[in-house]
Amino acid sequence: METAAINRIDLNCDLGESFGAWRMGEDVALLELVSSANIACGFHAGDPEIMSHTVAQAIAHGVAIGAHVSLPDLQGFGRREMSVTPAEAHAMTLYQIGALHAFVRAAGAKLSHVKPHGALYNMAARDPSLANAIARAVRDFDPQLRLFGLAGSALIEAGNALGLPVASEAFADRRYRADGSLQSRREVGAVIEDAELATAQAIGIARDGKVHTVEGHNVPLQADTLCLHGDGAHAVLLARNLRKALETAGLRIAAPGTA
Template sequence: MAPSGGGGGGGVAPPARVDLNADLGEGFGRWSLTDDDALLDVVTSANVACGFHAGDPETVLAVCGSAARRGVAVGAHPSYRDLVGFGRRYVDASRTELVADVLYQLGALAGLARAAGTRVSYVKPHGALYTTAAGAGVHGEAVVEAVRRFDPELPLVALAGSPLLDLARAAGLRTVAEAFADRGYTATGALVDRRSPGALVTDPSEVAARVVRLVTEGVVRSVDGADVPVRAESVCVHGDSPGAVAVARAVRSALEAAGVQVRAASS
C-alpha cells in the first residue's frame, strides 16, 4: 500500500479504488449494538473494538472469526479507557499511560485475531481518542509511538487532512487518510460535533451519493452548503448509526455502479 496523500484536493485525481470500513465488535456481554455479520458482508475492513470502549473477548473473537471467513481485513480500534462513555469522552491521560493503554489493546486484539485465523492489519483510534489524536498533540504522539513500538509495519488510519497523518509519516509509519460516509463536515473539513445539528446523515441514498462524489470528485458538501476538498483512501460507515446495514449496502452498490473498486486499504 502506498503512503497516504493526506487530505485536501490539491488538484490530485481521486483514487479509482477505496476501502469501506465499519466499527464492529462493539457489543458487551448480553448487550448487542450492531449486526456485525451483515456489515461484514458489505465492508472490506473491520475496525474491531479492543475492550476499552466496548467489545468483550467473546464478541471480539467471534467478529474476528467472521471477518476471517469473509476475507475482511481486521483493524484495531483502540480507545480511551471509557467503557461507560463508549469512548466518546476525553480522558486526560499522560503520554506514557496512553502509550501503555493503546499497546495493551493492540496486544489483546492481536491474540484474539490470531486465534480466529486472521491478524491485525491496521490501527484506527476510536471516538474521542480519534478526534484528539488527529490534532497531533501529546495524545497523537502517544498513538504513533504505540503503533510504532507494537509493529511499525501497521498502517495508521486517521482523518483526511489531519496533522496526525503528517506526524505518523514522519515517524516512518504508513498511513491511510479516512473520510466518513455518514458524518457531517464543517467548511474547514472538520467533523461536525455529534451534539450539533447535521452531525449525522442517515438517509441511505443521500449517504451513497455523498460518498460517490467524495471518491470520484474529491469533495464533500459541508453542513453550510460549501464543497470541501477531501482526499481519502478509506470511507467509514458507523456501525452504530441508524440503519447502518442499509447505509453500507447503498454506499457499496453506488460505488461499484460508479466503477470504483472497493477493497481493503491495508491489502
C-alpha cells in the same frame, strides 16, 4: 500522504461493539459489504468473547482486521473526552492492540491496521503530542501496521513522520466543517441519517475528492478509506447502497495495501 487510487476505495466499519448480554449492530451482515473491520478492544465496547467471535467472522468474510482503540470509557462508549498524557495514550494503545492481536494470531490471521475510536480519534486529530503517542505505539508494536486517521489531521501527519503506512479516512455519514474537521455529535444534524444523502457524500469524496460542508462550501478531501458506523439504525442499508453506488461509479472496494 496516501491518496485513494482512482479505481479503488476501502470501506471500513466499526464492529464488535456488543458487550456481555447487550448487543449492538448487525456485524455479520456488514462484514459481507465492507473491506476493513475496526474491532473494539474492550475499552469502549467489546469483551473477550465478542472480540474472538468478531475476529472469526471477519476472517470468514475475508475482511482486513484492525484494532479499534479507545479511551477507557465503557459507560460513555468512548465518546467522552478525558485528560490523558501522551505516556498514558501510548500505553493504552499498546494494551488494546495486544489484546486484539492475541485473538487474531490464535485464529491464524494477521492484524492489518489500527484506528482510534470516538473521543480519542478526535483528540488525536488536533493534538500533535497525542497523535505522536498513538503513532509511536503502533510503530512499537509493528511498524507494518497501517494507521487510520482523519484525512488531513495531526494523526496522519504523525504516522507519516514515523514512517508508518497510513490511510486517510473520510466519513459517509458525518457532516464536515470547512476546516476538514467533523461536526460535533453534540450538534443537531452531525450524523447523516438519510442513506441517499450519505451515499451522495461518499461518492463525492471517493470519486471527486471533495465534500460539501455545513457552512455551504465544497472543500477538497482526499481519502483512502470511507467509514460507516455499525451502530446506526440503518447501517446495513447504507452499507449496501453505498457499496453498490461506489461500484457503479467504477470504484473497486478493497482494503488498503491489498492487490
